[in-house]
Amino acid sequence: MPDVLIIDDDMLFRNMLRDMLEELKYRVVEAEDGRSGVERFREIKVDFVMTDILMPNQEGIETIQKIKHLVPDVAIIAMSGGGSSQNMTFLELAGKLGADRILPKPFGLEDLEQVFLGLRG
Amino acid sequence: MDSAENNASELLLRPIWDVRQNALMAFRPEVSDLKYRHRRALGTDGLTAALNVVARRDRKGETTLALLPIEAKAVQQPKKLAVFTQALGLLPEQLRSRLVIEVLSVPAGLSARELQLQLKPITSLSRGFICHAPVCAGRLRFFREAGAFAVGFDLAAERGRDEAELMKQIEAFVQRANAARLKVIGHGCHSRSLVMSSVCAGVNFLSGDAIQAPVAATEGAVCFRPHHLFGLGRPRLVATNCG
Numbered sequence: 001m002p003d004v005l006i007i008d009d010d011m012l013f014r015n016m017l018r019d020m021l022e023e024l025k026y027r028v029v030e031a032e033d034g035r036s037g038v039e040r041f042r043e044i045k046v047d048f049v050m051t052d053i054l055m056p057n058q059e060g061i062e063t064i065q066k067i068k069h070l071v072p073d074v075a076i077i078a079m080s081g082g083g084s085s086q087n088m089t090f091l092e093l094a095g096k097l098g099a100d101r102i103l104p105k106p107f108g109l110e111d112l113e114q115v116f117l118g119l120r121g
Numbered sequence: 122m123d124s125a126e127n128n129a130s131e132l133l134l135r136p137i138w139d140v141r142q143n144a145l146m147a148f149r150p151e152v153s154d155l156k157y158r159h160r161r162a163l164g165t166d167g168l169t170a171a172l173n174v175v176a177r178r179d180r181k182g183e184t185t186l187a188l189l190p191i192e193a194k195a196v197q198q199p200k201k202l203a204v205f206t207q208a209l210g211l212l213p214e215q216l217r218s219r220l221v222i223e224v225l226s227v228p229a230g231l232s233a234r235e236l237q238l239q240l241k242p243i244t245s246l247s248r249g250f251i252c253h254a255p256v257c258a259g260r261l262r263f264f265r266e267a268g269a270f271a272v273g274f275d276l277a278a279e280r281g282r283d284e285a286e287l288m289k290q291i292e293a294f295v296q297r298a299n300a301a302r303l304k305v306i307g308h309g310c311h312s313r314s315l316v317m318s319s320v321c322a323g324v325n326f327l328s329g330d331a332i333q334a335p336v337a338a339t340e341g342a343v344c345f346r347p348h349h350l351f352g353l354g355r356p357r358l359v360a361t362n363c364g
Contacts, residue, residue, distance in 0.1 A: 009285060033285075034314070053317070054288075054314075054317055054318050054321055055314060056283070056284030056285040056287070056288055056314055056318075057284050057285075057314065058314060059313055059314040059317050059318075061313075061350075061351055062313060062351070065351070081321075084321055084323070086140075086320045086321045086347075087321050089347055090317055090320075090321070090347065093347060093348055093351065093353070096348075096353065097351055097353060
């Protein structure tokens with residue numbers, strides 16, 4: 001069963017995403033911000049990382065860069081709220097700076113499944 | 122001021138970023154050592170430094186503003202106020218129109234009308250004024266009633282605080298300011314996470330070490346874009362139409 005690390009400061013969103021991923025038969029570990037996300041990644045090597053962009057204590061783009069530096073092959077999905085154009089600007093930047101996929105929030109189970117299918121080739 | 126203080130409090134210029142325009146909005150004179158902040162008491166050195174820069178840039182056809190921080194209580198000292206307004210009065214109108222007064226530490230208990238009257242001798246000789254408030258401040262509408270067009274917060278004093286809490290407060294601050302039809306300026310952004318959350322919260326103008334450290338000369342100021350935060354591309358020197 002592949003492992004996914006979710007990095008997001010919104011606990012409710014993490015819970016919801018965990019449910020969706022478990023339904024898709026992934027095993028999930030969580031972290032509440034970028035800094036602890038990188039620490040978790042060092043401890044447990046996962047197959048996929050899903051990270052929010054706007055977070056306290058190290059935002060998502062730096063988090064992506066640090067994780068890619070540790071394991072260049074790990075697949076990373078960047079997520080962010082689609083509410084403001086600036087959110088999208090940072091999400092697109094994440095795509096240029098190491099994220100393998102970008103996923104504007106909100107998204108559903110089918111969107112998530114498609115993204116993972118794409119990443120798994 | 123003794124020479125030790127003079128050296129320790131070197132006057133620098135902080136570039137302030139206009140988020141929507143991706144351009145340099147203003148320079149703000151800043152003392153390099155926080156313990157010399159008392160020099161904001163209507164000193165003309167900051168005024169001269171900032172306006173010299175604006176004038177020099179004007180000659181190159183590059184339009185910028187000077188943001189001059191002033192402690193509110195300094196305005197209540199008649200002698201200092203007289204010297205300062207005299208200095209302002211001697212400036213060419215074109216230069217005065219680039220000067221924005223940034224009022225710090227507005228005392229509690231002052232009515233909006235009283236604040237407006239106290240500031241009038243200065244604001245009538247400048248482009249206008251903005252006021253500072255703690256990021257947790259509730260009554261931002263007061264500043265609109267006093268005639269300010271923007272309200273600012275400074276995160277320099279918030280270092281070490283929980284960032285998640287701070288990000289929520291910035292978002293709430295912007296919502297309160299927008300409800301009062303005030304633009305928002307955020308100083309002291311010391312981390313990329315704070316810059317990004319401020320940008321997404323809708324802060325109009327931003328400054329801080331995470332964007333650019335203060336510069337000794339205007340030539341060091343850059344046209345800033347979000348991707349520069351991550352070392353993607355190099356910021357370029359500002360020009361009139363940058364962004």
